[in-house]
Amino acid sequence: MQNEQIYFKNRDVAAFRLLDVLPIESMKLEEWTVIAASYGGVPIAKIIANRLESNFDVLFTSKIMAPNNEDCEIAIVTETEEVVIHEELAKSFEISLDFIFAKSKQIYEKQLLKTVKLYREGDTIKSLENKNVLLVDEGLNTGLTMMACIKTAINLGAKSVSVATPILPSASVPTIESIADDLYYVKKLDHFIFIDFYYDKLENINFEDIKKLK
Template sequence: MEHRFRDRRDAGQALARALAGWRGVPGLQVLALPRGGVPVAAEVATALDAPLDVLVVRKVGWPAQPEVALAAIASGGAMVTNPHVLAVAGVEPDELEALAAAERRELERRERAYRGGRPPLDVAGRPVLVVDDGLATGATMLAALSALRALDVGKLGVAVPVGSPESVRRCRELADEVTCLLTPRDFGAVGAYYDLFPQVADEEVRHLLSR
């Protein structure tokens, strides 16, 4: 096993050191993918002296194996599918849409819960750094990047502590810059690269955003 991080905070601090070149970029906005990406992004935003917000993205799981992503949806209506998984699963378009509709409802609930009534920041024309705790299939991050491109952001960066080589490659097709500290050839689950990898509660997300 390659290098491991103690926890998400440790990973965020290591990531922030690799992102020093972003410090001082005018108008920089750090966006976290909740929930796991928020503790990582909080460390990055603090180190770069940039505001922190969330971009809510939901995985659309395969009912037979819910941890496997058929697609991902993001605020603004963007949806990125995983064609290979869809083919293997034999999921038809109408079934995918029904599964996605349920996730959209949860996406809207989380936006209300995390923001406490605050509108999302206007990112048009601004440099944006999107942070998560890791990239497995990459579908969630790709949905986020697609949504941000539709909002006409300026320079678009991705920053993660660990990711599969294939997911990092796919992100480079949409982002202007990708920073990934670890890209293990035999990639396992994201949590395998952390000593402590607990679920992140909504309350922790709200606390970090308010801070």
């Protein structure tokens, strides 16, 4: 039985549908830096960056999972060591902040630094001081990764931080809108399942793939 809730054939289609809701011409009046918030967001971000004739980058992040549930993300750490915690889940699993910050430091030192070194020869993401930043992803599940990316961009001195994603849960909209300057999306859903469910074809993208798209 065909899934009647497929909204996008693939990432390219999602990108062009997202371009339809972005005020591209007015955005072009200023300089932008388009940043992918995940590996899966890279192809979409690249298409948008090309249309905006803007700079492009990737913000590297890693999930911190609950110690007794490998499918449950309780926090996100970024390449600038920003940490955003899903506080309700942490409390319900009785996970201490000490554990989360110790784990985030371990992941940062053992994984993120290595990834940054391979992608940018060791440099962290370029300064965003007084830049207009557009964070792009293929969709949001919990929104935790995007929240971490917004926090990072703000702390790196961005003049404005906007978010563009093809699809997201309705529950994430007020959370994102509360800290981002603008939020652009094609579809929001009250009963969100997971990102892959709404794409006909969502191929896995790994580190080597994004290096080729650099």
